[in-house]
Amino acid sequence: MTYNDWFEAHAAKHRVIMDKLSHLRDDEVIKYFRFENMVIHESDFCPLYAENKKCHDVAKLNCYLCACPHFRFNDEGIDKVKDKTRYSLCSIDSKDGARYENDNAIHQNCAGCTVPHDEKFIAKVFDSDWSSIMKKSPPKR
Numbered sequence: 545m546t547y548n549d550w551f552e553a554h555a556a557k558h559r560v561i562m563d564k565l566s567h568l569r570d571d572e573v574i575k576y577f578r579f580e581n582m583v584i585h586e587s588d589f590c591p592l593y594a595e596n597k598k599c600h601d602v603a604k605l606n607c608y609l610c611a612c613p614h615f616r617f618n619d620e621g622i623d624k625v626k627d628k629t630r631y632s633l634c635s636i637d638s639k640d641g642a643r644y645e646n647d648n649a650i651h652q653n654c655a656g657c658t659v660p661h662d663e664k665f666i667a668k669v670f671d672s673d674w675s676s677i678m679k680k681s682p683p684k685r
């Protein structure tokens with residue numbers, strides 16, 4: 545699955561849920577996307593829900609964003625770093641971020657960073673249209 549395939553599939557899933565929640569205030573929507581509630585009410589939103597498992601080992605995990613508005617990707621490659629193609633990066637170079645590297649590719653590794661799962665951050669960037677929050681992530685068209 546390419547970054548873009550995942551991105552578009554996730555936007556569609558998110559939109560289906562948001563259409564259902566149009567009667568809620570923004571703070572109520574954010575609360576609805578708490579891991580514990582999503583596992584029960586939106587079981588197909590994340591493959592980890594089937595195991596009641598969190599993507600990050602944190603007490604309070606919110607699934608509203610899932611991806612991160614600071615994440616940049618391009619399936620054709622963003623740029624070259626020495627002789628490797630970089631396909632994704634963190635635009636704020638988070639100290640909790642890292643890289644997956646092999647002989648010819650570099651990908652952003654967000655496994656250690658919980659920025660997009662924090663409710664204060666979500667409230668700061670909140671928009672009921674997920675794609676609008678993530679608009680800087682995919683390559684410009």
Ligand code: SF4
Pocket residue numbers: 612613614615616633634635636637638640641642652653654657658659660
């Ligand atoms: S490292 Fe953190 S801030 Fe950077 S893109 Fe990944 S989740 Fe977002």
